[in-house]
Amino acid sequence: MATGPGxxxxxxxxxxxxxxxxxxDHALAERRRTHPAVLHVGIPRGEVRRLELGPDDRFDLALRTEVVETMARHxxxxxxxxxxxxxxMPDGHDEEDxxxxxxxxxxxxxLGVRLDLVVITRRSWRDPRSGAGQVWARVRPDPQA
Incomplete structure (x- = not known):
């Protein structure tokens, strides 16, 4: 479901x-059948700040915004x-996304900058705002690697 820019x-x-x-990277790093959601802010394959989100964690908009701002400021x-x-995990979490x-x-x-959010599973990425994304049957190594 697309909701606007992104x-x-x-x-x-x-x-x-x-x-x-x-x-x-996510597919290679996360091999468990079930695993928690993790919020990442940073540069993929570079410096990244992470926050594991537990199933009982409840964040309102203000707290989520503060978390993103704090993680992005560095x-x-x-x-x-x-x-x-x-x-x-790939099961439907559209409301959470x-x-x-x-x-x-x-x-x-x-913060005065454009930040983008994507949701990543072991076989896909998707922007919950625009609906843009890509799905792979199997993620193969990068041909340039």
Missing amino acids: IQEPLPSLLRRVLRGAVR HLAEGRVPLVWLTR LAWAAAVTAASGE
């Missing part, structure tokens, strides 16, 4: 490679605009 097709080739790499102080991504997207949008306004 990542739009066609993607720049660098962003497409970064997102594919983030999916591949990168912004270093002159880098981070990507925000949520890794999780949209709640984090709203927080990222609010944090963007407060």
Whole structure:
């Protein structure tokens, strides 16, 4: 379900490679059948701040926004605009994804930069705001690697 701005097709080739790499990295790193959702803020394959989200964690919009802002400030102080991504299992969490997207949008306004959020599973990425995304049957190693 798309709700507005966000990542739009066609993607720049660098962003497409970064997102594919983030999916591949998640698939390689997370081998458990069930695993918690994790919020990541940073540069994939670079410096990343993570917050594991427990099944009983309850965040309202204000707290989610503060979490995103706090995690993003270090990168912004270093002159880098981070990507925000949520890794999780592929079952439907549309409401949760949209709640984090709203927080990222609010944090963007407060920080004065455009932050993007993608949801990453072992075989896909998707922007919950725009609906843009990609799914793979199997994520293979990068041909340039």
